[in-house]
Amino acid sequence: MTVDEDTSKELLWEMLRIQEFEDEIKSRFQAGDLPGFVHLDRGHEGNHAGMGLAMGDDDWLAVGGARLVGQYVAKGVPLGEIMAELYGKSTGSNKGYGGQMHVSNVERKLYGHAATIGSGQNPAVGLALAEDVKGTDNVAVTTIGDGGTSRGSFHTALVFAAYWNLPVVFVIENNQWAISTPSSDLAPDHLSDYGIPHKMHNESIDGSDVEAVYESVSGAIERARNGDGPSVIECNVVRLGPHFEGDKESYRDPEELEVAKEEKDPVKNHRERLLESGVVTEQEIEDRLETIREEVEESVDFAKNSDDPKPEDAYKNVYRLPLYGQEE
Incomplete structure (x- = not known):
């Protein structure tokens, strides 16, 4: 597969959108606006x-791992909706209810992250089984960190x-650190x-090269749609x-770390590549960034102006009512 110019530009726009949005999240967190922790995607933008x-x-x-905003x-x-959740x-x-680590959106086919790392793959396999039983050609993609x-x-x-030859793609985001333990x-x-013992298609790629990720995952999805089963892709970032x-x-x-920031920044590298090849101009990038920044600003305004949950909402979604043996 060769990535055409339009697709290359779309990949750049999406990475810039992720980066600008996360820069604002970082600013809002540092200002004390956001509760809890935030785990940001720097270095993962190309993979997402x-x-x-x-x-x-x-x-x-x-979704899985800790770097999730870019996936959303x-x-x-x-x-x-993401900013309001944060x-x-x-x-x-x-x-x-969820916060940064637990965004889901069933209507958009986003299955959210559970409370424990590495727990999203079995649900992904279940989703793939359901699509297979229904006779669709839909695929489940699931992500996990190296740890x-x-x-x-x-x-x-x-x-x-592997046993059921299901249409699922396992994407391992190996960012070299399982928190503080080297991968x-x-x-x-x-x-x-x-994936080798299960006779799955498997490959290890440069996950900081957005075009390589697009080509690899596209190929795995196409194989899964055609009934050729699951794949395991390690994306090294x-x-x-x-x-x-x-x-x-x-x-x-x-x-x-400083060397990595210079050599393995997916946004900077792809931007420079497209500028050098004449696919985009600096003016196009600036125009797109202006649009993205307006969208990001609107997301913050939306979140700030939204209502807080009501205190009684804390009791919702805890138990299914009526409980067993209870009357309505």
């Missing part, structure tokens, strides 16, 4: 944009997907090797920011 553009509207995305954006959740407002995509592949639930999902401590040479905002990162070599 490439993966998102490869998917169809009716394909499921079951790539799956089409409006920025206002603010804990009733207009958020999950009405303020999450150490959980048994991930490997259970591989077994089930180099894991046994496989490539984390995609976990570099986490260019802290694990969470406030993480001192004392476990990282500062010099190595």
Whole structure:
């Protein structure tokens, strides 16, 4: 597959949109506006944009790992709904219950992240099974971090997907750090090797190259649509920011991080590539950034002006009522 110029530009626009939105999230968090923690995507933008553009509207995305905002954006959740969720407002995509780590949107085929890392793959396999039973050609794509592949639930999902030859794509985002533990401590040479015993298509790619991600995930989705079963793709990226905002990162070599910021920034590299090849101009980029920044500003205004959840809303969605044996 060769990525055409229009697609290359769309990939750049989506990465810029993710980056600008997250820069604003960081500012709002530092200002004390947002409750809880935020985990931002710096270094993952290419993986999220490439993966998102490869998917169809009716394909499921079951998100995992900690770097999730870019995945929500790539799956089409409006920025206002995401920002309102981060603010804990009733207009958020999950009405303020979820926060940054737990956005979901069933209407847009986004299956949200559960409370434990590495727990999204079995639901993804279930979604793929459901689509297969219904006779659709829809595919489930599911993401997980390098650390999450150490959980048994991930490997259970591989077994089930392979046995039933299901239309599911496992995307491993290897950003070199499972919080503060280096992924180099894991046994496989490539984390995609976990697919080998199950005879799955597997490949390890440069996840900071947005076009490489788009091509690889597109190919895996096409194989799944055609009945050729699941794939495991390891997308090697570099986490260019802290694990969470406030993480001192004392476990990282500062010099190595600076080199990575220069060499493995997916947004900067793709932008420079398109400028050098004449696919885009600086003016086009500035015009698009102006539009994106307006959208981001609107998302903040929407969140700030939205209602807080009512105190009694805390009791909703806790139990299904009436409970067993109770009357209406």
